[in-house]
Amino acid sequence: MSKVQQRFPAGPDVEVAGLVAELSGEPAGGRLKVGDERVVDFLVKFARKLLAPAIARRYPELASLGFFLRRGEIAKALSTMDTRGDALRFPRGLVFHVPPANVDTIFVYSWALSALAGNPNVVRISSRSAGAAETVIEALNEALAEAHPIIAQTQRMVTYGHDDAVTAALSAACELRVIWGGDRSVTELRKHPLAPNARDLTFPDRASFAAISVAGWLAATPEQRRDAVIGFYNDSYWFDQAACSSPRTLFWVGDDAAARVGREEFRTLLGEVVASKHFVVEPAMAVQKRVSAYGVAAQGHATEIRFDGNAVATLELVDPSAVPREWLGVGTFPQAALTSLAEFANIVQRKDQTLSTFGFSRDELVDFAHTVAGRGIDRIVPFGSALSFAAVWDGYDLLSEFSRLTTVSV
């Protein structure tokens, strides 16, 4: 009754019960281990396909993925799984991944790390997936030809429609369910019970910010400032500024008068970068930006809205603590001045994920992290790295989440 379409390995539609049975059985050639060489080999071959110039040019985000899965990077990640003392690390068991429909690559990171931890995996691929996701699935299937058969036996990516029976069966069968895609997805998926021993790893809605040190900006060379703006452009305009890690509000931290000068320069530079990248804002998106920006003003949270064409919009916030956390449309930047990062720490909420920064010293950022003390902001990264995925995400060490520890003491 409840069939799923097999995308990887490509194959005929199958019953979900059969799929679960196959994944639960003992694979020929022995179960996967943590850091299994057969998985590493497969991922490295897959990464090479993503780094092929034709693909990397077309989908820069796949090139980033390819870099993430190079042999050296994998070894580095696996080295964090070494155990000490009495603990031994083992795979967690069947992992069910539910990625978002519209961020084409996040499912690969989630799946690849879980496979490296030695787990059998089922990934639900959206039927709306397109572009980069399709290319990923093609590359995976191509890489399979040279891979150990255990990969095909234990790693599955499937597509199915709005079929609660499939979601329920996979939820009941897995040891860990990984839910990307925001608050609504988490709530929806939680209607389907897990086995008592299983649990969820959830990635709900997040908000992200950018901060520039006024002193750091003043000290930077024109080239450094320009590079910072290019990094900021990549962070915010990719994924239409709608990824969890996309910075939205930009804080200028330090002397207010100097900040004003810096803001004008930043704005000019951003306009130049946007123009040089030929970024096009569709009319519907342009209207969306007006609706959002006017909305912030209507609520009394912004005093000045400026549009430089359709591509760059800025809003001067009345009070940094009333910072909008919702998506406002691509290239929409609320701005506020802060005297110090400590002031930002008071604003931070659990929902807040990434702070992209420019011009701060490491000590300043570490101090800030200590002040927030885990109440929010899981990542502090330099401009240009907001969207770079890492094995520690949303405060979780994913390889650790994807594995379990057995202790032996004598």
Added chain:
Amino acid sequence: MTAIVQGVFGLGQAEREAKLLPALAELTEHHRDHCEPYDRILGSLGHVRGAGFDSVEQVPWLPVRMFKHHVLKSVPDDEVFKVLTSSGTTGAEVSRIYLDKEAAADQPRYLGRTLQAVLGEKRLPMLMVDTIGIIKNRRSFSARGAGVLGMANFGRKHIYALDENDQPDVEAIKGFLAAHGDEPFLIFGFTFMVWQYLYEVAREHELDLSNGILIHSGGWKKLVDRAVDNAEFRRRFAKDTGLTRIHNYYGMVEQLGTVFVEGPSGNSLYCPDFADVVIRDPETWAEQPVGVPGVIEVVSTVPRSYPGHVLLTEDLGVVHGIDDGDWPGKRFSVLGRLPRAEARGCSDTFSGGGAA
């Protein structure tokens, strides 16, 4: 009829703007005085209080979707007499339009004066191309129901062309035509329903609609599959049923009372004297020249209880000409809708209709 037409579709563009500008400036100030969120928006955009306008194009506009997300009204809570809601396609988002008693009385008055231009002053026997169920079932009272009910006032001896199971009631239509088909009568319905339930039935049963005046609205999207556009709609009705007095109109709940009506020769919508349209370039937001498509802004001096006098719609349109058609002023067409902005965000596993 000409005299009445003069009453509502009488002003040439220059004269119209000269009349509208002070009224729009006054309305803008009125809404700034009485709707704080609106005043904040205009303030944040740098619009100075009390500044007049040199052209309709200069008057600040609100995106129509603002009414879906914010309470924007220029009357105190205790004077709200009626709240209109739009039909969202998914039902998730509806506009809320606040009317006080005066505004609620104004709207049908303006609508009536506008429709008189094509209907004359007498109320005509009326064939409603809808089901009586649409107004009977109060619990599921919809925008379509409100539209049907609002329009019913302009006719008499109403007959509904569909039965309660949404099936064409051929006998009822034949009965209506037998009683009233020899004199002018009014037909009203939503465009796709008129096509699907009246045109096709009338053709099959060879009904004579030649004395009818059809008023219809709702857009052409559902008829695209059938390759029916406005010109084809008019041609086929004329050829197969004899119906030639056809007036499409364009309007929205966010500016209720104001409708832009298709002129007698067809294919152009005209602005009543208290209204105007500005077609904007979606890059610069300046007014497009005649013949260049853009986003439709609708302007009307009717909305006084909420700041809806200048609204940027999410429709695309084009002005065909100014002061060169059936009636004076701009004549334009609606070309379709702007596609919705969809973000490639993380938070959407379940958006777009489920776990697809």
